[in-house]
Amino acid sequence: MPRYLFPTPKGSEITPREVYLNRRHFIAGATAAGALLALDGSVKAAASATEPLKFSEGKVKALSDKPTARELATTYNNYYEFGTAKNEPARNASTLKVRPWTVEIGGEVAKPRTIGIEDLLAMELEERIYRMRCVEAWSMVIPWVGMSFSKLANLVEPTSKAKYVKFTSAARPEEMPGVRTRILDWPYTEGLRMDEAMHPLTFLTLGMYGETLPNQNGAPVRIVTPWKYGFKNAKSIVRIDFVSEQPRTAWMTAGANEYGFYANVNPEVDHPRWSQKHERLLPAFFASRETEKFNGYGAEVASLYSGMDLAVNF
Ligand SMILES: Nc1nc2c(c(=O)[nH]1)N[C@H]1C(S)=C(S)[C@@H](COP(=O)(O)O)O[C@H]1N2
Numbered sequence: 001m002p003r004y005l006f007p008t009p010k011g012s013e014i015t016p017r018e019v020y021l022n023r024r025h026f027i028a029g030a031t032a033a034g035a036l037l038a039l040d041g042s043v044k045a046a047a048s049a050t051e052p053l054k055f056s057e058g059k060v061k062a063l064s065d066k067p068t069a070r071e072l073a074t075t076y077n078n079y080y081e082f083g084t085a086k087n088e089p090a091r092n093a094s095t096l097k098v099r100p101w102t103v104e105i106g107g108e109v110a111k112p113r114t115i116g117i118e119d120l121l122a123m124e125l126e127e128r129i130y131r132m133r134c135v136e137a138w139s140m141v142i143p144w145v146g147m148s149f150s151k152l153a154n155l156v157e158p159t160s161k162a163k164y165v166k167f168t169s170a171a172r173p174e175e176m177p178g179v180r181t182r183i184l185d186w187p188y189t190e191g192l193r194m195d196e197a198m199h200p201l202t203f204l205t206l207g208m209y210g211e212t213l214p215n216q217n218g219a220p221v222r223i224v225t226p227w228k229y230g231f232k233n234a235k236s237i238v239r240i241d242f243v244s245e246q247p248r249t250a251w252m253t254a255g256a257n258e259y260g261f262y263a264n265v266n267p268e269v270d271h272p273r274w275s276q277k278h279e280r281l282l283p284a285f286f287a288s289r290e291t292e293k294f295n296g297y298g299a300e301v302a303s304l305y306s307g308m309d310l311a312v313n314f
C-alpha cells in the first residue's frame with residue numbers, strides 16, 4: 001500500500017469567479033504553461049492544453065466557500081497512472097493523448113454505442129461548483145463543467161438487469177508511467193449503484209474552470225460524485241458498463257478494508273489509518289474543518305441509503 005504524504009500545497013487561496021472566467025481566454029493560449037510555472041516552480045513540464053467551453057450555470061446550491069485556486073486544483077492531484085506524488089500528474093500527464101477519444105458504453109443496455117469526445121462536448125453543458133473531499137482528509141471547491149450522467153445513460157437505455165455502473169479509465173503504459181508499475185491493479189476501475197449513478201448530482205465531467213479538463217484532472221472525460229470520497233471519481237474514462245453485479249474496483253482490490261464500494265463521505269466512520277472527522281480545505285495546512293456527512297449533500301442523497309448501515313457499507 002502506498003503511504004500517503006501530506007506535502008504543503010502552493011498557490012494563492014482562492015480564485016474569484018470573475019478572475020477565472022476572464023483568465024480562461026488567455027490560459028487557453030500559449031501562456032498557460034508559463035502562468036503555471038510562475039506560480040509553482042515544481043511543475044517542470046508544460047501543462048496540457050485546454051480550450052474554453054460553452055456552458056450554462058447549473059442549478060446547484062450555493063456554497064459558502066469560494067472555488068479553490070485553479071493553479072492549486074491543477075497541480076495538487078491524485079492520478080496514480082502518472083505517479084503517486086501530488087505534483088507528478090501535472091508534471092507527467094502531458095504525454096496522455098486525449099484526441100481522438102471514444103467511450104465505449106455497453107453491458108445491460110438496449111442501445112450499446114461508442115461515443116466520441118466531440119459528440120459529448122457538443123451536448124448541452126452546465127457548470128456546477130461542487131465541494132470535493134479526498135479520502136486523505138483534504139478538500140477543495142471546484143467549478144466543474146459537464147452534464148448529469150443520467151443524460152448519457154438514457155441515450156443507451158439501460159435494461160432492468162442494470163443494477164450497477166462500472167467505469168474504466170485508460171491504461172496506456174506508453175503514455176502513463178504509473179501503469180508501468182504495480183502500484184494499483186490497472187486499469188483503474190470504479191463503480192456506482194444504478195440509483196447513485198442516475199442521481200442528478202452525479203456529473204459526467206468534461207471541464208473545469210470554464211475550460212476542457214487538463215490531463216492531470218482526468219481529460220477528456222471523468223465522473224464526479226460530490227458526496228463520495230474522491231477516489232470514486234474515475235478519470236480519463238474509456239469504458240462504461242451497465243452490469244448486474246457490484247463491480248470490483250481498483251481500490252477494493254488494493255485494500256477492501258480501507259476503501260469500501262460506497263465510499264460516502266462520513267465523519268462517523270474513520271479510515272483504518274486516520275480519522276475522517278476533520279479535513280483541511282486546501283491550501284489550509286491544519287485539519288481545522290469538521291467533515292460533513294455526505295460532504296454536505298445529505299439533503300439530496302441520504303434517502304438513497306435509508307435502511308443501510310453505513311458503518312458496514314462504508
Ligand atoms: N484513473 C484514476 N482516476 C482517479 C484517481 C487515479 O489515481 N486514477 N485518483 C482518484 C482520487 S484518490 C482523487 S482524490 C481524485 C482527484 O481528482 P483531482 O486531481 O481532479 O482533484 O481523482 C480520483 N480519480
Ligand SMILES: [Mo]
Pocket residue numbers: 078133134135136229230231
Ligand atoms: Mo482521493
